[in-house]
Ligand code: SF4
């Protein structure tokens with residue numbers, strides 16, 4: 268059977284794979300202590316590679332395995348500078364800041380605070 272493999276050094280906890288997987292093989296839980304846990308079921312029923320295609324850090328690969336080996340990764344969440352709400356993992360926000368800093372200022376704001384600021388601007 269096919270299994271999804273994640274390189275824990277490359278994964279930034281961005282949730283793109285979770286949104287892409289229609290089979291429920293990837294589960295995300297944002298806990299109130301300010302951490303995100305991503306659970307990978309270990310096996311992949313479809314091997315459709317949607318998750319691999321969308322992963323921004325090339326953290327996903329596949330392997331043939333004998334039995335299911337579920338695993339999970341835990342990430343510290345970043346807080347919105349305006350309201351304090353956790354809005355993404357620290358690793359994912361830092362990744363974006365590193366990639367986009369030459370183009371525009373990546374503000375550490377949640378989507379709700381960004382929307383409020385856009386409304387106030389008009
Ligand atoms: S898409 Fe890639 S980097 Fe993002 S959570 Fe999934 S494995 Fe990690």
Ligand code: SF4
Nearest residue numbers: 288311314315316318
């Ligand atoms: S290959 Fe497809 S079915 Fe398997 S974990 Fe990735 S998105 Fe889900």
